[in-house]
Every structure is written in C-alpha cells, then in structure tokens.
Amino acid sequence: MLLSRYERMIAKRYLLPGRGEAFIAVVAGFSLVAVMLGVAALIVVMxxxxxFRAELFDKITGLNGHAVIQGYNGQMPNWREVVKQAKATPGITSATPLIEQPLFASYNGRVEFALIRxxxxxxxxxxxxxxGKEILGKFANMKPGSEQVAIGSRxxxxxxxxxxSEISIINPQGAATPFGTMFRIVKYRVAAIFEVGVYDYDKAFVIMPMEDAQTLLLLGDSVGMVEIETENADKVQDILAPLAPKVRGSGQIVDWRQMNSQLFEALSIDRIVSFVVLSLIIIVASFNIVSSLIMLVRSKTRDIAVLRTMGASRGGLMRIFMTVGTAIGTVGIAAGALLGFVILYFREYVVKFIGLVTGMNVWDPSMRFLTELPAEPDTFEVIGIIVMAFLFSFLATLYPAWKAASTDPVQVLRYE
Structure with a gap:
C-alpha cells in the first residue's frame, strides 16, 4: 500500500493523540495491547x-522404541531369530531384546511399585x-552377575x-510350596540414580543387566519383548508390515501410536482448542481497532471534508485510515512476538514466579509427565500467527476507512 507524501503526513498525525482525543488514544492503546497479548499468548502456548509433544515423544520412544514385539505370556524364547528377522527388514534401524516386568522395590520397610527393566x-x-542422565553413580558400574541396579530419582x-543402598526386589511369582507360592525376594545394590525427565519413569524404573533380570524372573534364556527403532516414526506401520507375518508365532507387534494413542490424541485436541481460544483474543483486539478508527473518523469528519474539497481522493482517504489501523496492529504484533519469545526464554522463572505468588505448584511433574516446562517454537507456525494477526488487523480497517472515504464534504461543511 503506497502512500503519497501528504497521506503519510496525515496518517502520522492521526496516529498521535491530538487535543481532546485522549479517549481515542486510550482505545487505540487498548487495541495495541490486546493484539500484543494475543500474539504473545499464541506463540507461547503453541x-x-x-x-511438550516433542519432548514426551523423544522420552517415550527413547525407552520404548517406535514399536515392540511382545512375546506371548511375557516370554520370547526364540528372540535371537526375531531380532535377526527384524534387522533384515528394510526401514528398521535397530532391534533390541528387552525384559520389562512390574514388581515391587523395598528399602528400610518402605515398599513402592517398580518397573523392572x-x-x-x-x-x-x-x-x-x-x-548422561545419571545424577549419582554410573551406569557403567553395572555388570551381569554383579547384582547392581540403577533406579529413578523419584x-x-x-x-x-x-x-x-541394598534394596529388595519382590517378585510375587516365586517358588511353589505346600503352603502356597512364596514371594521371591532378591537384594541388589544401587549403582546409579538417574533422572530422564519423565515423572512416571523416574518414579518407577529399576534398570538392571538383562542376565540379572532373567534370573530374577526365572525366564531362563527368554526375554519379554524386542524393541524396534525405525527410520521414520510416522511411517512405522508401513515399515513393520512385512515383519508382522514372520513374527506372528513369536509375539505381537505394537507401535508407539497404539501404546500411547490416548495421550497423543489428547495433546492434538488440546493444541487445536488452545489455538482457537487464543485466536479469539486477536479477533477481539481487531474489533477494538474498528472501534478506535470509527471514533477517529467521527472526530475528524471536518478535516476529512476539508481534504476532500482540496482534492483528496476517496482512495487516498481510505489508505490514510487503513495505514493508521494497520500500524496499530503491526506495532502490537511486533511487541507481542518479542514478548512471546522473552517469556519462552525465561519460562522456568515465570513458572516459579507464578507458583510463588499463588502458593501453588503450577508445573506438577506427577500431573504433567515431564519435570520441566519444554518449549519448541516452530518457525512456520510463528509466521502463520503473525500473518493471521496482521490479516485480522488489516480487515478491521476496511469499514472505518470506507466510512471516511464516503464522507460527503457538502453535507459536513454546510453547517460549519
């Protein structure tokens, strides 16, 4: 939108509050702040x-893979053949034998649920x-037969x-006796304490060498599952399709979507709802721009009539008021983007401050899964938010600008 010299001069004057126009300036200021807050909120939340999704996906697939081949009845005696077939399948980058069993861990009379891995x-x-997630000790200290384990920090x-510390792992499936099944209790020394950043993992995981897990669970040479990594997590079903018939007699293939379908679906829905709700802030800000421009047009009716008599065109007047409204929106967008990135950079301090003011734990890992608030700005998404806000601001200027251009100078100046 190219402006002539006089159009730029008039638009600049209208952007600054004149005598008796303080209220219009206040409304325009509210419009600017509303746009700023809307853009900042959208950037921060998205x-x-x-x-959150990327961090959660990385943590979950990092420990559970893109898919697992689960042995029937929790056992897979021919796991070496399954691993060989999996590695020979195009698109699969790794196949790892794994044992995972929910048991109990005890120390000094305290008993907690534990997921043995x-x-x-x-x-x-x-x-x-x-x-590198050890906070105490080292994973390297664990050797097969050493009866040493690593446990989550929580x-x-x-x-x-x-x-x-010497903790006890309690296996309810112990030896059968005339008095019933006796619990199998094996003591292990803690060699490392780790924290991966996912609350459920840090609260339950006990990691040990596979040979020790086989002894604890009386599995012999069997494993519970084979963990699969693929070249592309989004195409995991297509990649694993040729492998499914080959392992049908040994186990069942379950990919990451099936294992965590409800969680990721909830995240997707929450993301869409958050975007729609926060977009309403920008729409409301656009209505504020409309209101402030309409009041500006009403207060400048005489000026508009004089300009028309001096030869100003309808298009020129439209460009003037469209420039005024768009400038308000543009400044608000720029300030909002800056504010959004500042909040993202200091997000941990913001969370702590809110918690300090409200007296509540805003980011409770037991409810949020992750121990820290993650953020991953998407360049295209940020550009989309800015373009959307600019478009709303621009559309908000059309009606007031048309109203100004439609002013009849004869009717206005007749009574002056």
Whole structure:
C-alpha cells in the first residue's frame, strides 16, 4: 500500500493523540495491547505444546522404541531369530531384546511399585534417553552377575535409597510350596540414580543387566519383548508390515501410536482448542481497532471534508485510515512476538514466579509427565500467527476507512 507524501503526513498525525482525543488514544492503546497479548499468548502456548509433544515423544520412544514385539505370556524364547528377522527388514534401524516386568522395590520397610527393566549392558550405556542422565553413580558400574541396579530419582526419594543402598526386589511369582507360592525376594545394590525427565519413569524404573533380570524372573534364556527403532516414526506401520507375518508365532507387534494413542490424541485436541481460544483474543483486539478508527473518523469528519474539497481522493482517504489501523496492529504484533519469545526464554522463572505468588505448584511433574516446562517454537507456525494477526488487523480497517472515504464534504461543511 503506497502512500503519497501528504497521506503519510496525515496518517502520522492521526496516529498521535491530538487535543481532546485522549479517549481515542486510550482505545487505540487498548487495541495495541490486546493484539500484543494475543500474539504473545499464541506463540507461547503453541511453542510449549510443540515442545511438550516433542519432548514426551523423544522420552517415550527413547525407552520404548517406535514399536515392540511382545512375546506371548511375557516370554520370547526364540528372540535371537526375531531380532535377526527384524534387522533384515528394510526401514528398521535397530532391534533390541528387552525384559520389562512390574514388581515391587523395598528399602528400610518402605515398599513402592517398580518397573523392572532388563537391558544388555551395551544398550544401557548407549541408550540416548539414559545416556548422561545419571545424577549419582554410573551406569557403567553395572555388570551381569554383579547384582547392581540403577533406579529413578523419584523412586529413590520415595524409598529413601542412596548410592550403595541394598534394596529388595519382590517378585510375587516365586517358588511353589505346600503352603502356597512364596514371594521371591532378591537384594541388589544401587549403582546409579538417574533422572530422564519423565515423572512416571523416574518414579518407577529399576534398570538392571538383562542376565540379572532373567534370573530374577526365572525366564531362563527368554526375554519379554524386542524393541524396534525405525527410520521414520510416522511411517512405522508401513515399515513393520512385512515383519508382522514372520513374527506372528513369536509375539505381537505394537507401535508407539497404539501404546500411547490416548495421550497423543489428547495433546492434538488440546493444541487445536488452545489455538482457537487464543485466536479469539486477536479477533477481539481487531474489533477494538474498528472501534478506535470509527471514533477517529467521527472526530475528524471536518478535516476529512476539508481534504476532500482540496482534492483528496476517496482512495487516498481510505489508505490514510487503513495505514493508521494497520500500524496499530503491526506495532502490537511486533511487541507481542518479542514478548512471546522473552517469556519462552525465561519460562522456568515465570513458572516459579507464578507458583510463588499463588502458593501453588503450577508445573506438577506427577500431573504433567515431564519435570520441566519444554518449549519448541516452530518457525512456520510463528509466521502463520503473525500473518493471521496482521490479516485480522488489516480487515478491521476496511469499514472505518470506507466510512471516511464516503464522507460527503457538502453535507459536513454546510453547517460549519
């Protein structure tokens, strides 16, 4: 929208509050602030939702893979053949034997639910989700037959265990006796305490070498499942389709969508609802721009009539008021984008401040899954938000600008 010199001069004057126009300036200021808050809220919320989904996906698939082949009755005796067939399937990057069993962990009379996870020592040390997540001790200290384990930080806090503590793993499926089945209780020394950042994992996981897990669960040489990693998580079903008939007699394939379908569907719905609700803020701000421009047109009716008699065209007047409204929206958008990125950068301090003011734990890991508030701004999404806000601001200027251009100078100046 190109403006002539006089149009730019008039638009600049109308952007600044004149004598007796304080109320119009206040309304325009509210419009600017509303646009700013709407854009900032959308950027912050959508970035947090993106970060939450990405972080949760990385953590879940990092420990559970893109899919698992679950053995029938929790056992897979021919797991080596299954691993061989999986690795030979195009699109599969790794196939890892795994044992996972819910049991109980006890220390000093405290008993908590525990999810026993048996992995090869090589997989424990190379797993990207576990690597470098030790807060005490080292995964490297665990060796097959050493009777040493690694436990999650929140499980350690719940039972009061520390490095070197001797915890008991309770397996209800023990030896049969004339008096019934006796619990199998095996003691292990804590070699490492880790924190992966997912509350449920840190609260329950007990990781041990696979050979020790086989001994604990009386599995012999069997494993419970084979974890699968693929080249593309979004195409996991297509990649695994050729493998399904080959392992049908050994186990059932379950991909990450099936394992966490409700969680990721809820996140998708929440993301859409949040976007729609927060977009209403920008729409309301656009109505504020309409109101402030209509009041400006009413207060400048005489000026508009004089300009028309001096040769100003209807198109020129429309451009003037469209520029005024669009400038308000543009400044609000720029300020909102800046505010949004500032909030994202200091988001942990913002959460702590809100918690300090309200006296509540705003980000409770037991409810939010993750221990920290994540954020992952998407460039195209941010551009989309800015374009949407600019479009709403521009559309809000059309009616007031048309009203100004439709002013009849004869009718206005007749009574002056």
């Amino acid at each position: 970035s947090v939702m993106n970060g 048996g992995m090869t020592v090589e997989d424990i040390n190379s797993n990207p989700t576990l690597k 499980l350690a806090a719940s039972i009061g265990a520390e490095i070197g």
